[in-house]
Amino acid sequence: MKKKTVQSILYQSFCLLIGLMTIAPILYAVSLSFMEQREILTKGIHLLPDKIQWKNYKEALRLTHLVRYMLNSLILAGGSSVIRVAVAGLAAFSFAFFDFKGKNVLFMLCMSTMMIPGDVVLITNYKTVADLGLTDTYFGMMSMFLVSVMNIFMFRQYYLTFSMEIYEASKVDGCGNFIFFIKILFPLSKPVTATVFISSFVSTWNTYLWPMIVTNKDTMRTVQVGVTMLNSRDGGTIYGPIMAASVMVLVPTVIIFILFQKQIAGGMMAGSVKG
Amino acid sequence: MKKSRKIEPYLYILPALLYFTVFSFYPFLKTIGLTFFTVNANGQVKAFAGFDNYIHVLTDTAFLRSVWNTLVYVVLASPLAIFIALILAVLANKKTRTSAVYETMFSLTMAMSMSVTAMIFKIMYNPNIGLINKLLHVKINWLNDPEIAMVSVSLISVWLNIGFNFLFLLAAIRGVPGELLESANIDGANLYQKVRSVILPLISPTVFFLICSSLAKNIIMAGLPIILTEGGPKGSTSTMIYYMYKQAFGNMSYNDAYAAAVITFLFTLIAMLVSFSFEKKGVHYS
Incomplete structure (x- = not known):
């Protein structure tokens, strides 16, 4: 018995060590963000800062509109996630609760968008958004992330398990379909809604290419674009502030991920099951 | 469920369908269509070009280089990220008191964005002050040596994808019936044999x-x-979509960009078809 406990402790320590190695780049970035320039430039291996100081953070905030970038990213990620939930939920409601002509064809049509990678149609979409005068606007930035077929699929899978009796009973009580969706189905489907919202929030917050292409004004940049701009500003010599900015950008998603791992993981698995 | 002839169910799908039409189907067909025309720097159609744009791109050494780089990247990054995640998933399979902690660590790269990760690795790859050279006691110019820059870029992507792969593989391994592993134990199988054959x-x-x-x-x-x-x-690190991006937004050469986009799409399609044919041979569904 005792040998087993020792073995288990050793095994867990080993796993934790591997875990630390896996996230070492993140830990190192945090450590660098607290170092003085001379500590970063030192010849030897210097893993931890001599003392915690916030100079790099102040400098990062002074050099960029990081607070504004945060706000932009929040609007982009929050706004498009809300729209995603609404549009996907509604479409899934139709696919799960109604029987109508062409339903399977329409569903396959939606699913076929998975075969068209967003980056392949990037330029044409940029042209569309530019022609509509939507560059440097929040709507232009969100336009690429408003609907995901994966979300429709996830909602549909969840709705298909919903009790038909409740639906029929509410009909008998004279409740219209839309009212049923808003008042009954949607509130009773919080887990799937949370999964869709959180996973699309994290992925939109982390997205780089599209927001970079549709924004030119500095005040409209997202955090992901802003943090790379800091790089080119002084020829990449201001490592401390760059790492401080990076840490400020990664902390929100890392915290969301740690808090809501179950929802995010559950959502991914649900999405991968072929229906 | 009765067949309803009402318009209602269509109305609920309408927003999604409209969106897919405007931002997926329309640009897809338009991109394909435009590859057969010459387009000026403002994106206006000038003349029919047949396959000229494709021929131009496919004889452009910069594009061929990008195809090669993309293949190097895909062949390096995809399997390596899955392999490392598999090892981590085997490690984390057994539930222990602290397993929640290291499971989170193994999957945490999923929360990381490409741009922040790139900034962190840029410092770690720095030939003079970077941690990687210091730890390995080497003087490698990771991102500025044409010979290895693509490998260095691939390694960043490997790290980024570990978390995603890990979560899937862990769920799959935990789904393996315990009795099967027990009987393998009784047969005296070691860990490698268990992984390989069970x-x-x-x-x-x-x-x-x-x-x-x-x-x-x-x-x-x-x-x-x-x-x-x-x-x-x-x-040395130009990928196919990078080439497309540069031709469109850097050189205003939409002819090249559209053709590169469609060729890239064909590559993804081929990759899918190859994967599916592999599926028939190698994948066991119980």
Whole structure:
């Protein structure tokens, strides 16, 4: 018995060590963000800062509109996630609760968008958004992330398990379909809604290419674009502030991920099951 | 469910369908259509061009280099990220008191964005002050040596994809019936044998899914070269979508960009078809 406990402790320590190695780049970035320039430039291996100081953070905030970038990213990620939930939920409601002509064809049509990678149609979409005068606007930035077929699929899978009796009973009580969706189905489907919202929030917050292409004004940049701009500003010599900015950008998603791992993981698995 | 002839169910799908039409089907067909025309720097159609744009791109050494780089990247990054995640998933399979902690650590790269990760690795790759050279006691110019820059970029993507792959593989391995592993134990199988002949066959659908999704994701990668290398040095890190991006937004050459986009799409399609044919041979569904 005792040998087993020792073995288990050793095994867990080993796993934790591997875990630390896996996230070492993140830990190192945090450590660098607290170092003085001379500590970063030192010849030897210097893993931890001599003392915690916030100079790099102040400098990062002074050099960029990081607070504004945060706000932009929040609007982009929050706004498009809300729209995603609404549009996907509604479409899934139709696919799960109604029987109508062409339903399977329409569903396959939606699913076929998975075969068209967003980056392949990037330029044409940029042209569309530019022609509509939507560059440097929040709507232009969100336009690429408003609907995901994966979300429709996830909602549909969840709705298909919903009790038909409740639906029929509410009909008998004279409740219209839309009212049923808003008042009954949607509130009773919080887990799937949370999964869709959180996973699309994290992925939109982390997205780089599209927001970079549709924004030119500095005040409209997202955090992901802003943090790379800091790089080119002084020829990449201001490592401390760059790492401080990076840490400020990664902390929100890392915290969301740690808090809501179950929802995010559950959502991914649900999405991968072929229906 | 009665067949309803009402318009109602269509109305609920309408927003999604409209969106897909405007931002997926329309640009897809338009991109394909435009590859057969010459387009000026403002994106206006000038004349019918047949296959000239494709011929131009396919004889452009910069594009061929980008195809090669993309293949190197895909072949390196996709399997390595799955392999490392598999090792981590085998490690984390047994539930212990602290397993929640290291499971979170193993999957945490999923929360990381490409741009922040690129900034962190840029410092770690720095030939003079970077941690990697210091730890390995070498003087490698990771991102500025044309010979290895693409490998360095691939390693960043490997790290980024560990978390995603890990979560899927862990769920799959935990789904392997305990009795099967028990009987393998009784037969005196070691860990490698257990993984090779019990776990791997049973989780192959998940592995297959991960191969498909990482191929599709990696073929269209452009973010890392844009942020880190601008395709350089000497075009050694230019990927297909990076080439498309540069031709469109850097050189205003939409002819090349559209043709490159469609060729890239064909690559993703081929990758999918190859994966599917592999599925028939190697994947066991119980």
